[in-house]
Amino acid sequence: MKPSQSIVSRAPGRVCLFGEHQDYLSLPVIAAAIDRHIRMTATPISEQILQIEMPDVGQQREIPLDSPFDTLEKRDYFGSAIRVLRRRGFSLPHGYRIVVTGNIPINAGASSSSAMVVALLRLLHELAFPGKILDREELANLAFQTEVLEHNEPGGMMDQFTISLGNVVHINTENFTFSTLCESLNGLVLANSGIKKDT
Template structure:
């Protein structure tokens, strides 16, 4: 008898749990990936960002144990397994990187006084790893939702997002802001999110009708912990201190014109990107509400140039890919690198009738430095993390 293919993350996770632990899933949780339309590295500077959750998910199938042991199966990592005690979750010194996200969520939620019992978890997903689509935040929130469902408590979306951020900061070693986790927690189908990274206010804004969201995986993998992400954060903090403000969010045009020139040249460029990209987010929201795809495209192009020249987080192949897509889309859409930098994906917003032209141009004219073709994903804006029926 032929077994049906395991076509979805939900099916793979449920079957993985049964295969590895001999038990049916009692709860299944999912969290989406996200793509950032504009506003890169603005989150930890307390500025604005404009992400949207997308229809690529991490799914956790879960069942309780009677003791305090957590056993984890990573279905997409060669059936890798991890095992730890709830009380020892904070000790990640000997854990592989993927397991640290799981342990981090257990440790953070337990430290908040929430009851966490033993569990068996199987994880599966269709989020490209290392592509800048926030596979880590998707994992954190899917684990958090599974633990919530197993243990009979709930957290508001913002609180779950902050728990995920702390798990990543403390236990996975990346000093990310809260953009990724908030995007995964608050996603609204068909909408982008204007996120105020200081107040954590979220304003859903409908994408213009007929707009395609294209996520183009460059096949240049990057790891935030091993990249210069943390250095960029230190440079932004130095700029804020030099300007006498709490965060770069607080730099007015007049303060910048008076004092920006006194900063070290590299630090000044880093700050200029943050200040301008945060402003572009608000302009992008207004253009999106008007349905002005031309203005949205202009802002995306400027954002890419700012990341390339001032923040210096792009790489030549990514620059070439963004320019290639922009040439196809023309002035009725935009393309830019998305994510923490040094590889990953290009995001493009374009009319639906441009999709096949983009596919053809990328297939013909782009190769990664090691000779691989890019992968073009046509995505839809998705709802946020939760427990599946």
Template sequence: MSEQLISHTRAVFDETFGEAPAIVVQAPGRVNLIGEHTDYNDGLVLPCALDYRTVIAARERDDRIVHIVAADYDNAVDEYSLDEPIERLEAPMWANYVRGVVDVLQKRGLPLRGMDMVISGDVPQGAGLSSSASLSVAVCTLFATLPGFEGLSPIDLALIAQESENDFVGCKCGNMDQIISATGLANHAVMIDCRSLETQPVPVPSGASIMIFHSHVERGLVDSEYNTRRQQCETAARHFGVKALRDVDMALLEERGGELDPMVLRRARHVVTENARVAAAVDALRAGDLARMGELMAASHVSMRDDFEITVPLIDQLVDIVKGVIKTTGGVRMTGGGFGGCVVALVPDDQVEHVTAAVERAYRGPKGELATIYVCRAARGAGRLPA
């Protein structure tokens, strides 16, 4: 965890309010190792929390005012009363993520108090690493330090954060990002069952780094195409008479898949095979078998490319460059909603410099940019820090 980020957030609080904060909390961003577009099909995902995070330094107030300072935006301020309706702002968007959480907590009848807070973070924005979920979960974690919140589990906090993004901010995201931010475990990925919300920690093999490559391909089609993919998956589930594609296995797909429109069949095949790959990935990581994990990540990428059709040529090129270096010693695939964004890789530590050099040499984004490269470790989830 960045001690510099924590120190900076505390220092801004001290400068702004004239005393040290009484409460400091953090919540991380995330990357999904495998399990793409399975979440809204009630399926399995395997993300991990990252050592990039949002930090909030705060103190309780004696009144009902919430006063927020955004240290990353020139100390911009948002302030409002808990006794008045909380309105959504046209701008700035960061303020709405905080307001949304406060609004949901209020509507649930939880005993909120006024709060002074300073927020800062180092989760890269616009890279698909869930800076927004990190912020929302951090705000939940802050208020959960108050008396009367003891009954809320990390999953409860994650679902509050998701509800605030869905209903207040207006982003119809799933629950994976918030759950992994709330429940992450150091040196582990977490398998999330998106139907039952059960979580299982899965160790990331020692000696392996998580590398993330931001392609700088803007994901311009992701919203409309996301909705189309979701509708196609729902069409397939209705055909099989099940609640979601989670309930379809390969035997059923092979038996009756020919009755589907060929495109809908391809979409369904991706989801069914991806769920199986997540389950297999859990076994591979627990066995420390990076070669097997690499096979599963490669198959996932091919499925996203050919069956779900959500990759783009530059993403495919970036995957090929990394694969050309690590070969069978690790894995690489597109991660996220698709049509641009990021590539994730599990890379032996002794290959990190070679992969970095190869990508810097061979990859250029749409405007000639180098890929932005992050080398990460799986980190612990949200929680309180020493004040």
């Protein structure tokens, strides 16, 4: 990759149309990706770090490439994503500046965290394995591992599957088969009340 080259990854938020929290119980759900996204842009740097910038929330972070992540801070999805991908041979020859932006409301039930995880995994995979296609279902499973299993959190797989697959999907969460119902729901309006959800 040339020094000036950037890689961009983005992932949508989602809304649940039928079966909110039913994926926890292995029951079917219908959910849709929305036209609000988390976007990540990675640019090569000479330092052996991931330099994370999140201007929307006024946060920055530096992650040395050799960080072991033997333990994880609560909801440290950068750490858990790296742990999950290392099991697949993930490594980087040099550091990157990663700028994270988005227009998904935070803590509003539109899955901004899951969108960030999916965008991050797609980005890191492309940086480590350029040109190697990551299947959407495989991406969803990696996102579930990163967001839920690595942190021993309760949760189903509706968010990760809907965001990774896109479109409007019916998911049988008992055996995690899925089908695309349609590409979009024209005329659907999603409003943000501004009231933070408590989960």
